[in-house]
Amino acid sequence: MAHNAQGNHNGAERRRGVCLVISAPSGAGKSTIANALRASESALKHSVSVTTRQPRPGEKEGVHYHFRTMEDFEHMAANGELLEWATVFGRGYGTPRAPVEAALAAGHDMVFDIDWQGHQQIRHALPDDVVSLFVLPPSLEELERRLRGRASDHPDEIARRMAAARDEISHWREFDHVIINTELDRAITEARSVLTAARLQTRRRTGLLDFVASFGA
Ligand SMILES: Nc1ncnc2c1ncn2[C@@H]1O[C@H](COP(=O)(O)OP(=O)(O)OP(=O)(O)O)[C@@H](O)[C@H]1O
Numbered sequence: 001m002a003h004n005a006q007g008n009h010n011g012a013e014r015r016r017g018v019c020l021v022i023s024a025p026s027g028a029g030k031s032t033i034a035n036a037l038r039a040s041e042s043a044l045k046h047s048v049s050v051t052t053r054q055p056r057p058g059e060k061e062g063v064h065y066h067f068r069t070m071e072d073f074e075h076m077a078a079n080g081e082l083l084e085w086a087t088v089f090g091r092g093y094g095t096p097r098a099p100v101e102a103a104l105a106a107g108h109d110m111v112f113d114i115d116w117q118g119h120q121q122i123r124h125a126l127p128d129d130v131v132s133l134f135v136l137p138p139s140l141e142e143l144e145r146r147l148r149g150r151a152s153d154h155p156d157e158i159a160r161r162m163a164a165a166r167d168e169i170s171h172w173r174e175f176d177h178v179i180i181n182t183e184l185d186r187a188i189t190e191a192r193s194v195l196t197a198a199r200l201q202t203r204r205r206t207g208l209l210d211f212v213a214s215f216g217a
Pocket residue numbers: 024025026027028029030031032033146147149150181182183184185187
């Protein structure tokens with residue numbers, strides 16, 4: 001049986017993509033880190049979530065989110081169109097299923113910027129494909145400073161997010177990796193290392209072991 005350098009058999013068996021799930025209390029910097037990873041790798045896909053919240057200034061339909069009514073959101077959830085969904089800060093958020101399945105089957109890696117409830121569900125749905133990363137802020141004071149500095153949410157919304165932060169942080173042990181986002185460049189480097197390690201692991205599982213087995217060794 002012929003193999004290529006990726007350990008694929010005659011090119012017929014594709015390496016499956018990796019799902020990098022990044023979670024954090026709101027404002028810790030997960031979107032900033034996810035965007036930096038994607039900016040340095042055009043092939044890395046972003047899972048564009050559905051949400052029932054209103055767009056922030058500058059947010060674009062289909063780029064940052066698919067903005068939907070609660071009725072549409074509930075319809076998608078009931079029809080099985082969402083791989084996971086949760087109520088976060090009183091709004092519906094969910095991951096469209098079809099783009100994820102297509103990307104993974106085509107061998108593309110994906111980054112998910114979702115909360116801990118979404119992480120639990122995706123891990124359950126795709127146990128062999130997920131590697132997860134929890135991002136901690138240096139302190140609650142700095143978390144609030146970042147939320148205020150982002151200037152994208154009303155003070156009531158910031159208060160709601162701060163009130164939920166401790167509970168969100170309490171889920172940190174459920175994740176494969178945890179980083180503290182104090183210095184942004186360092187956090188990005190650490191997140192990139194997590195993705196690189198996950199890719200090696202996947203390649204080992206789906207290709208290299210079969211390749212080595214072909215030697216009969
Ligand atoms: N290491 C850092 N030092 C200082 N500011 C940072 C750092 N990382 C991110 N920020 C800033 O903090 C703010 C919040 O970051 P970001 O929007 O990425 O958070 P998030 O975790 O994705 O929040 P949400 O869950 O609400 O989407 C942004 O203004 C971002 O530029």
